Amino acid sequence: MNKIISLEAAAAQVASESTLALGGMTLYRRPMAFVRALLRRFRQTGEPNNLTLLTFTGSLETDLLIGAGMVRRLRSCYCGFEAFGLAPMFTYYANHSEIEVMEETEGSLSMGLRAQMSGVGFMPGRGWLGTDLPRLRPDVKTVADPYSGETLMAFPAIRPDVAVLHALDADQEGNVVLGANRGVDEELALTSKVCIVTSEKISPLLEKADLTAPVIPWVALAEKGALPTSCHPYYPMDGEAIMSYLDQVSDPKSFAAFLQQWL
């Protein structure tokens, strides 16, 4: 079965009000070409809107979608540019209480994804105990260990509607090579209802894969599709492009000017 589609067709898979998960971590192997296609679609049609965006550690991709006004809720444990500084549009809208943040930590996201992968409703853990985090997330309940009686946090299963990952290589059947640094890409592929892979190249049938055809319904070609984030071993992060974004963008007006030019 040929699963190859265009980036535009990939972007058309995301419905308004849905939960969209994006693969990679902060500035590494983010599906930027897909994000660009999604932003173009939104500019032309006003859709998709009111998204819940799930980004394990959000950065440029998250900031762009928030800046464009497509995101109602961010579900993440981090949004920023690491050593480069704060994420300007996330910070702006969060400071103005105009975006809902579903507060997570790396542990809670890992456990919620693991629950979904295992086909159970939650994963128990000792995270968050003693902190202010449970107060912000009344939906995360506690559970008593039936053997010891110990109270544990019950991190609920996470099920994205659509996950989009950027890969090093893929074939038309949907077999995919991610490379050594996988972040939570495997988890997102196995937990989402639909997983779309954008890939640096499309090869004849692969003989070795990190993700296999049964879990990948769609593949889109996106050469240099992670830039300006990095895609080892093909290209490093474009630090100047990252810094240029942070230099130019500080509020909705400067963001609009940037986006106009970037698209």
Add this chain to the structure above:
Amino acid sequence: MDTSYTSPELLTINAARLLRDGDVVFVGVGLPNLACNLARRTHAPRLMMIYEAGVIGAQPARLPLSIGDPTLVSGSLAVCSMYDIFAFYLQRGNVDVGFLGGAQIDRYGNINATVIGRDYAHPKVRLPGSGGAQEIAAWANRCYVLTPHQKRRFPEKVDFCTSAGFLDGKAARDAARLRGGGPQAVVTDIGILEPDETGELILTALHPGKTVEDARLNTGWALKAAGHIRFTDPPTDLELQILRQELDPQGIYLKSAG
């Protein structure tokens, strides 16, 4: 001896000295990474570095810029999933040391990485968020905090507790059943704070040329000083040379004047 060094160099060198040979360290990018590599090249060659992206036994060939930086994977001992790292390594108790930073750290070593301002819904400043800091703070055997010593960073109580220190005292941390030992040292550009028997951070060491008064003026609570305050040894030529020539030759993390 080189007597001119930056504040990030001072923090990094003093953090490196806290590490022991054989420690398993959950590392972030920036100064903790530099401190681990400095320790590995001096007194702790068997120190093992773990990164949240699922990298175990990292041996980065150059300075990593991102937690997802591929230089962390190349040459590493093993790669696993993020769930493995958080559940099997951290929660299970297989990590000796975690490094933490944050916008605020309070009297009992609790850390805020979420929002400045008491009203979460209407923050003065939204911060990037926990990342993996909450889990590190709860489950690493020893936590070290590296931060500039400024009053606004050292409030009596954090606006929001993202990562647990001793909560409102050591008994509270025990009652919350957090397995790790909590913050064991806060290294600043003035000196070092360590918890007393109640979990309150007190001044135990000063860097050369600094005074107890300097520390008190830059702390948001009535900072107690230990009965005997020691002075840290100044950075050695060897330590500075390794940092400047090998680990961060472009001064990406170390240059900022302080």
